[in-house]
Every structure is written in structure tokens, then in C-alpha cells.
Amino acid sequence: MSRIEGSSGGRRRVLQVKFVSDDEVLKHIADDTGIKVRKDKPQPSISLKRFVKKLENISDDEAQEILEEKTYIAALGICAQDPVGNGTSVSGGEVYSFQTPKRSSKMAELASELAHTPEQSVQSDHSKGSEKTAKTPQSSSKAVSSFNAFFFFQSKKKEFVSTTPYRLRKRLAAPDSYLESESEYSASCSEEEDEEDQQEVSNVLSGQKTPAKTKAAPTHPARNSLAKKNKEEKMSNLVEEYFEAHSSSKVLTSDRTLQKLQKRRLNQETLRDLLKKAPLAYAAEIKELNQQHESLFSRWMLQLHLGFNIVLYGLGSKRDLLEKFRKSLLQDSVHLVVNGYFPSITVRSILSSITEEVLDHIGTFCSPLDQLEFITKRFKEDSSLELYVLIHNLDSQMLRGEKSQQILAQLSSLPTVYLIASIDHINAPLMWDQAKLSLYNWLWYETTTFSPYVEETSYENSLLVQQSGSLALSSLTHVLRSLTPNARGIFRLLAQYQLEKKDNPSYPGLSFQDFYQQCREAFLVNSDLTLRAQLTEFKDHKLIRTKRGADGVEYLLIPVDDSTLTNFLENQDEDV
């Protein structure tokens, strides 16, 4: 990235010099710090942290040496269980030579992430005093080094991977639990014990773990949460642990966020493109599975006609299967396809499509129950009227409610309405009680397809997928269009300011006073109150967000990413 500031780059150089001792580690840490410098931009108190971080890293290589003797943290102890793992951390380079550079960088990222965690404590400690900071970095650096060793070991393991994939997986999964052990000692006890059991080691490790714990306690004395933890640790009984795990989940995992990791978030389209590129694994087998299921089509048909309804379950998208069923058998008959996964589907819309499209009824109903009654009546009157209803994802968010299920069940119990549905959620069968089950009259078919849920998940706003800017953009323009020119100007001003400052990661937003000044200068508002009223309107539309800074000043921020904002401004310019 081009935004690396000179000073931080210099610092990195310093670090690099210090890390010559182990070139592999050097590479990682170099990478980390690079990444970290980039990542840390959005964070406010950057300089302090940098400084601390440096300290921490300096002591890192010392720790590297004593690492083998000092089984400092239990997770490391796990490594030490295996004599091979312990001994080869130095000769890990040879192992590494097998790895692709890509992989090692990945590992480095992991390591960096791990190193990042202790940094938090440092950060909080920093104001307390310098001697304390000197102390904490050391401990945390040990942690870092142990992490590194851990990964050496892991990579060593990787060599055996082809034979013991399970072990590998264990290793890989370890970082998570490891982190827990790192930041929350008492809670991690049980976790680690689990792992011990799995590795068939008990006595040695527990011995190692206890010192680790006791040592850990004094190293972070200033950390309030941890101190509390230690207190609780004394009454180490299961109940406590349970509540701990449930009350304070904050410390359980690492603090890394995707924002720091990824240069860009994938949006929906790129994601889809990428996935298209990726070959579907085991296509042949999946096809075979599907063919097995397809052979059931005529049987389904028969059973539907005999008054049963069919529900499909099993892993994998059953959409294509149902589509195929529809195309092959239902072409000539009246059928209704309900995409349950669609986020705005309702029972009412299903019923209306039946009344309007199938029964050609024009008119409205005051409640779904009335509508259902009408439908029931019509179907009972005219026994030649047949309707196939295909519901993808009967257990989706919108349809899983008690009332909707009741209505659908009643609908499906009509003798000439044939329902075939699919469910995916693990708890889907809990939707139905006895009465509903008897109304549905299900026949269960297991159709595990292993095909990806492409359509179904495209509506699920995943955390990982960037919300495509287009939607946000259109909503922005839409709202803005309905506002007065003055208001538009105000928003524009804020947006421009935000874009100007986009290079500053610690930009807290525009303070209210400054904003007021600017607006006055642009003749957009004439009083404090007008601006406030305007801002309230923005807030109601979720166009801006206000945050109170440390000094009590109100900061204004547009919670839209930069590219969207730029686009928006360009559009505005065109309009004007």
C-alpha cells in the first residue's frame, strides 16, 4: 500500500535489523509490522502504540532464545509434549523450504495477529508508567515468540499432514483456543484440558500449566478485567467457568478484524465471479447423488397425489433439484414457486399470489386467515382445481413464525394442494408441533446434494461480504433528492470534508462546531438550531452517525465507505 508513512517505515527497518537472528521469523515480523502499520491507520492512538510495539518487538528475539527452556504458556507446553516439535523449532527453516511462499506469509499473518493481541494490554498499561510497560512487553513478547515457535512446530507437523490430517486440523484450530488461553487464563483451563485429553497428555502439561498461570497473573497486574479473572480463578468450579464464558465473551478471542486483514472486501459480484472460477469439488459425485434423487421424482408425484406432502432435508442446496422436478413434471400444471429465502417474502404474499394468479380473484382481504378461508372454500368447491406449491427453504427467517407455519400447514392440508418443500436449518423440525405435523402430513426425503447454496445465501448479508455500494448509493441519492437544497448542501459539505480526510485513519469525524462554522461560511444555515434540526433528520435516515469524542465534542461521520461517497458526489455533480 502506498500510504505507509515514512516514520513507520523507518521503524520497520529498525525492527528488521533486530531480527536477523532468525530469518524466517524476521520475514514474518517484517510482514506483520508492515501490515500492522497499514492497518493501524484507522486506530486513534497510533503513536503510543507504535512505540510500545517497538519495545515489544525488541525483546522478542531474546525471548526467542529462552523459549525452549521456558514453557511459558500452556499452548507452548502442548508443543513441548512432542519432543520432535520442541527440538525442531530452530531447524524449522528446512521445513519451511518446502512451503510455498504464499503459505508462509499466511502463517506470518497468523503470527502477526497473535502478536497483536498482547499489544492491547500494553496499550492500556502504557499510561500507568514506564517501568510497567517495560515489564509487560517482555511478557507479551514471550508470548509472541512462543507463537512463532508454535507455528514452526505446526509447519513441522505439516510435513506429516498427508498421513495425519486430523492432527493438522487440530493444530490449525489451536490458535483460537490458544488465544483464549492467552487473554483469559481461567477460562482457558477447561479448553486446554480438552486439548490435553485429545493429545493423551495429562500430568506433565498440567504441571506446566500451573506455573504459566501464576506467572501470568503478575505480568498483567494493571489489567482490570484480568485481575478480576484471577480472583475468579481461585474459585475454580464449573459454574463459575460457565458464567464467565457467558458473561465476558469479550476477552475470548483475538481482536483482529477483517478490516485490518483484507485490502478490500469482496462484494457480491466479485465473490460470485471468483466462485465461478473455483472449480466445484467432486462434481462427478455430486452429479451422481443428484441423479439418485432425480429418480425419485415420479414417486414424489404419486405420493403428492395421494395426499402426502413432501419435505426434503439434507446438506446442500435443494433448489436445483426442485427446479428440475418442476421442469420435468410440473410443466403443464398450475404451480407456484415460493422462494422462501427471499428476505421479504411473507405468508400474505404467498396467499395473495394464490388468490390473484391462480384463482383470479381481485380484491383484498383483511387478514391472512380470511384469505385462507377463501382459498379453502374455492378449492373445496372446485375439486378439479389443482395446485402445486414448491417452497424453497420453508424454514427461512420470514416463514418460520408460528402463524405463518400454521397457515401454510392449513393450506397444505387441502387435498388438491400439493406441497413440496425443502428445509435446511438444523432446528427446522422444531417449528412444527403435533397438530401442524398432522396437517402437513409430511413424507421426509433425505436429499443431500452438497451443492452450494448460491441463491439462498446471496440474500443473507454475510459479515464477510461487502454490502454492494450500489444499494447504499441509490438509497443515499434517493433520500437526498427529497431534501431541500440547503440540506443537500450540508450533506455535501460533510461528505467532501470526509473525503478530504480519508487518508487519515484516525479521523474521528467532523466536530459539530467546525461543521457549523463551515456551514455558516457557505450560507447554508443561519443558526445552531437549524443545523441541529437538519442533522437530526439525517440521523433519522441513518445518513450520518454522531459520536462523542473523548473531549466531549460531538463528531459527525457518514457511515459509508469512501468509494461510494466519491461516486455519490460525482453523481451529485452531474445532477447539478
Add this chain to the structure above:
Amino acid sequence: QKVQEDLNKQLLDNLMSFLIRPHSEFQEKTTEWTCRMKFREIPTAALVLGVNVTDHDLTFRSLSDFLQNNITPYIAFLEAKDCPGIKNLMQKLMGQLMNCYINVDSLEDEDCVQVSQNRIRCSMSSLIKWYESVTKKMDSETPSKKRTSSSTHWQSPPVVVIFKDMESFTTKVLQDFIVISSQHIHELPLVLIFGIATSPMIIHRLLPHSVSSLLCIELFQSLSCKDHLSTIIDKLLLTTQFPFKLGGKVLQVLINLFLYHDFSVQNFIKGFQLCIVEHFYSQPLSVLCCQLVDLQKRVNSLSHDQCENIRRLPSFRSYVEKQEAGKQVALLTTDNFLKEETHKLLEDLHVYHENYVSVLRCLHVFTSSLPKYPLGKQIRELHCACLENPVWETKEYESSLQLVRMLSKSDLVTMLQQCLKILLSSSGKEFDNTVEKLKEFLTQFQNLEAEAFQGKGVSVSSQKELQKKTDLYHLQKSLLELKESRQSKKLTKFEMLRFEVVDYIDNLVRKYLVPADHRTLHEILYFNTAAVLRGHLNAAPRTALHTALNNPHWYLKNQALKCDGGSISNKAPDICIVYKLHLECGRLINLVDWLEAFSTVVMAGEEPNADTASSDQMDDVIHARFIRAVSELELLGFIKPSKQKTDHVARLTWGGC
């Protein structure tokens, strides 16, 4: 296929008839009792129906039909889900009453009813007005009609309100309704019927004393669902009426579902229907599964392929092997001979059924009253046991015969008489001998009785003698003598006869209760794939998901996926890997860590390619794959996004804390 539909219809008819039967009993009572209606108190019937909620629907429907035909045209049928408040309840009530009013005399001016329906002011007073008008009209307008109808309906027919599921009504609504209606009981003869699923105590729990004192409750217990089940099994399975039969395992599955899952007769019927459908669908030879009358025609119309199918049946093959060489060739080559043979065999099978059922019932007579019920109390258990394997080889059979050998004479005689009745009522021709034999036994027993009577006289006299000799020594001596004589006397005549009877029954059992799958061509009539049935009726979607995720090899037959227990190879589908990784985590999962772990696993699984240019692209692809897998897991309900921390997801399943 027509056959199936016929069967289904018959089946439902059966069900209806048997459901009505128990309720007609109630109704007899209800009618009598509504006559002596008390003032001020609302007569109420509480039907305790048991937990098989799904069957209630049918019961109530038959009940209301019955009421409609015999007692009153005014029936309202209320369900809890329609009545969240007293207003809705009244609306519903009015609506239903008005409607059935239209039904009763359709001559009525419909307009006025329609109008009134539209602007109902739902109150008790309007209801009363309506009721008065209706009864008046009945009196005035249709006097001729009244004559005829009065035989079935009374002068002022009561309005029956049925609360289908009393437990799910809100207490407030019920209380209000009862209090209001009790105010109007003089003008409006109201009868309430509560359907109760749990216990009659629920009435008192739902209603405070002040309200329940307004009711005059009479309790009716409906038959337990187990009785229903036995009736059904009796009527459907243990008859020769339907050629279609259930195999032992299938029946076991159905009964287990019933007993352990839902107590729902309806579901049992559904399962039975499914069996029929499956059988006719999957077994090409099920054409031959028909009444004996049609058999000849159908056998003759068999095509060559179907004949081949018959030859392929395992039971038929073993049958052929037992025949002599010439016949074997004929059976395997000429279709016509095969057809004749098939016809004969199928007829045999039908005869076997007839015999089977009667002998089964006889055996049941013997075993059902034994202590501890070694062969089960219900005939269905016995039936299952007989279907599974030769019953005489089982330990239970052994012990029950032992017990039969110790039965007293009077018991034995009554049992024999019952058997005789059963055998006489059965249409089997082979039982003539048996019947005679049994009769012979009976007469022998009677003879014995006569002899025993004399013997008794003797013993009585000896008793008297004993009483005379009161001194201890003589008493002791005579007791010893008695003991000796008992030991020395090998077996009395009665005992001999008893052994004979038991042996005879044993022979009968061995002869007729051969398990069905030992019979040739049983595949045609018996449905035996229990696994299919279980899969469709009692599915385990969670397990399916779990195996798919844990052990993809189960579904995808690929060598690369084959792995030893618990572990997973890094070549598995993405979602499996992601799932496995997530299993290792606590309640919260950091997405970044997860992604790291995932990419490491995936990369390890792939060929190490050195060029960095493509690796960058690969990275994106992996990222995309990860995103897809995670959102799939989200869809499946394993995780959900968490607001507690940025970029974290919460785990929802199995040890998430």
C-alpha cells in the same frame, strides 16, 4: 393403483366407524342428561381424550356429526387459535351458528341472514334474539316439518358449543364466556363440551371456583389410544379381507412410532397408507396383490417380463430348488406353467393367511392370560413375534407353554371353548379336523369333571374323617400318607389330558404359524422394507446434516474423502472443513482466525505452486470459498453474526460455551 385407492378408502371408513362407536356411547348419556338440565348451571361435558391431539379432530368431527343428526342442529365448534379474545369467540360462535342455521332450513330467506351476518353486533342478547326467532320460525312456519323433525330434534334444541382444545384457551376468555352465558341460560339452552387432553383437573385449574360452580360438569373418558390401535390392528391386519400385509419389522416400526412418539392413531394410519403406496410402487409384482377373486385373471395377464420377475424372487428360487429336475426346467422356461404354479402358490398363501389368523387368535387366547405375559398382552405383540421368526423356537414361547401346562381346568376349558368359537367363525376348511379334536378334548374334560366330582366326594369324606381325629399324631400321619400318595401317583387323568391339549396346540402352532417370509412368493403380499418407512416417517434431518458435514464420504463416494473416524481430510468440501474448524472454537469465533485456519488447511491440501502471481489470485478464490462456506453455515443455523465484537460470529450449537 386403483386397488390402493380402494384400500385407502376402506381404511378410512373403518377408522370412522370405529371412532364413532365409542362416542355414540357418550351421546346416549349426554342426551339423557341434558334432559334434566338444571337451571342456572350450564351443563357441561368434559371429554378426556388423551394426548394424541391429532386424532381429536376426527373424533370431534364424528361427534358433531352425530349430534347434528340426532340432537340439535345448533353446534358451534371453537378452536383456541381462532379465539384470542372474547369478541372473536363470540364472532366465531355466531358465525357458525348462523351458518348451520342456514344449512338446516335452506328454505329460509337467506338475504336476511346474510345481512345480519355482516353487521353482527356480537353479544349474547343478539344471540338470544336470533335463537328465539329461529325457534319461533321453526314452530310457526314449518309445522309440518316440525312433526318430522321433532323425532330427532326437540322442541327447543340446545345450542351445543364445543371447545376443542380447552387447555389452549386463555383463562380470561373462558371465564368471561361462561359467566356471560350463565346469565342467559334461561333464555338459551346452552351446552358446553370441553375437549381435554391432560386430566380433568385442568378445569379447576383454569377456572376459579366462582366460575366452575356455574358449570355442571360430567366427565366422559374416551377410550385410550392404545385401545384404538388394537382395534385398528385387529380390523386391518388380522383379517383376510385385505391381501396386503405388513412385514414384522415394518409393523414393529409403526408400533414403536405410535408408542414412543405420538400416540396418534392417525399417524399410524398414515404410516400404513405409506406402506401400501410404497409396496405398490416399488414392487412390480404387486399387481398380484389382490382379492382372490381377481387373481386368476391377473395371473393370466402376466407378461413375460413379469414372469421373469417372479423367477427372480428369492423365495421362489428356493422353492424351485426344492422341486425335482423336470419341474424345475418347466418352471424356469415355460411361462404358462409358471403362471399356473404361481396361481396355486398364491392361493396357498391366502389359505395360509386364513389359518394363520385363526390360530394366532387361539394362541393369543392361551397366552394373553398367563402371568407376566411372556408372549405379550396384546395380540399385536404376538403377531409381531410370529412374523419375525418361528415362534416356537423362542424362549418366550417355551415358558408360556410351561405356564399353560400349569393352568387350572376351568381356565383351560374356557380357553378351549373360546378357541372353538374362533375356529368355527373362521372360514378355513382345514379346521374341521381341529374343531373336532377340540370338541373331543372338551368332552373329555367334561367326563373328567364328572369323574372328578366323584373324586371330590371322596376327598370330602376323608376331610370329615380328618376332623374326627383331632389328635396330633394321627393328623401328622395322615398328612404324610397324603403326601406319599401324591408323589406316587404319577399323573392324574386331568394332567394327562392337559399335556395332550398343550401338545396339540403346539402342533397347531408349528403347522400354521410359520413366519410369512418362509412362504413362497411372500414378497408379493408383504411389505418389508422398514428402513424406507422409518426414513420417511421418522426422519432425522439433524443426523443427516451431521453425517454430511462430518463424513462426506458417506455421500460422496470418492477415495480421497475416505478417512478414519473423526478426522477429515483437507480435500473435503469447503463447508466440511469450515464446520470442522468451527467445532474447535468457543462461543465466539473470530472470522479472521477462522479464515486463516481455513486457508492453511486448503493450501496444504492443494499442490504447492511456487509462482506468487497466481497465488494472489488463489488467495482471493480461497477467501471467496471461505465466505461461501461461512454463509452456508449461517444458513444452516450453526452460527449467527454477533454484535458483541466486530467481525465475530457466535456459535449456536453443541457445546458453544
